[in-house]
Amino acid sequence: MTQTATALGNAPSALARILDRAPPVAAGSLRGDTRLTRPWGHGALHDHLPAMVGHVIITYYGEPQEILWRTGGDRLLSTTRSGSITIIPQGHDGDWDIAGPIGVSHVFLSDERLRAGAGQIGGGDEVELLARVGFDDPVAARVMEMLGREADVADSSSRLFVEQATDLLVTQLLRGHSSRGAIQPAEARRGLATWQVKKVTAYMRERLGAPIGLDDLAGVAGLSRYHFCTAFRQATGSTPHEWLVRLRIERARQLLADATLPVTDIALSVGYETPSSFAAAFRRISGTTPTAYRRSL
Known part of the structure; x- marks a missing residue:
């Protein structure tokens, strides 16, 4: 129309x-x-x-x-x-x-x-x-x-x-x-079902501050480690690690809105042991540093 x-x-x-x-x-x-x-x-x-x-x-x-x-x-x-x-x-x-x-x-x-x-x-x-x-x-x-x-x-x-x-x-x-x-539509994606993606994502969100292994994620989806990695990418277009990083940075953005929280504490809470590793991941996803992002809010 x-x-x-x-x-x-x-x-x-x-x-x-x-x-x-x-x-x-x-x-x-x-x-x-x-x-x-x-x-x-x-x-x-x-x-x-x-x-x-x-x-x-x-x-x-x-x-x-x-x-x-x-x-x-x-x-x-x-x-x-x-x-x-x-x-x-x-x-x-x-x-x-x-x-x-x-x-x-x-x-x-x-x-x-x-x-x-x-x-x-x-x-x-x-x-x-x-x-x-x-x-x-x-x-x-x-x-x-x-x-x-x-x-x-x-x-x-x-x-x-x-x-x-x-x-x-x-x-x-x-x-x-x-x-x-x-471009003609591709054949329907094969891979994880929607409920499996949501279950894995929820598992990641609940443990953003802790180490998360591929074996753990594969177990949540009920697959072997090898088949999980392939199916996850087919379903989402991302590797499990890329998906987890995006979730961590998404949570970090929310926490940065609270000016009373130190950036170092935020980094630890979303799974980064050093401010430098957090800043590098944040910049890669957001295109700016955590401090600059906070100033822009």
Whole structure:
């Protein structure tokens, strides 16, 4: 379902009205009035999202959640996970159901920039993006992760990097998710069942400050160590270690909101024996240091 751009609303503002917090849009816009967010998170969602100006591209971090979008008579159902993206093309409205808290980053891509990219590829600028939900595209997801890490960096070299990475994202969208060409959905993922992923994740969350071994996690899922590692990656797109690190950093972000807690104590509480190892892991996931993150709150 599409509408003319003049009848639509600003995308970040429209999302802010239905989510439990507003998207943390980085200051300053890119070429063509395109905007970015750093990685962030919001809670469960059960609401109608009106049609918006521009295209909204989303990638995911952390624990997978079931996501459903009903739009224009279509019912798009998937699971949020690392390596997947969602595309809300300009002018598409619909009803959204997201089962629980999710980690995300956004690119608010202007139609002007999309069509400029189409013009550079050749063949005119008549192009439409396809609606996608939790669609496997590790290339686009990886580019968006890089953009998320650079979203709040203000120096000129970062700006150049971000502009070029955005052009790369536009090219991938045009060749894989548009009326010009489309990646076909992959076969259903094999691996852990949703209940197994949730059970393993809950086990990790309850023991973030303690050593957690692969044998322990495999036992929780009821598999051998070898089959567990393979099945976990198939189900989530991440290794168990990567998953655990993200959970630890997610918890650390929550604790950093309490200014009375020393960073060293927070590091210990989420499983890091030294401030330096904690800071390195935090920066790798969040793109900034724990202290800088706390100052930004």
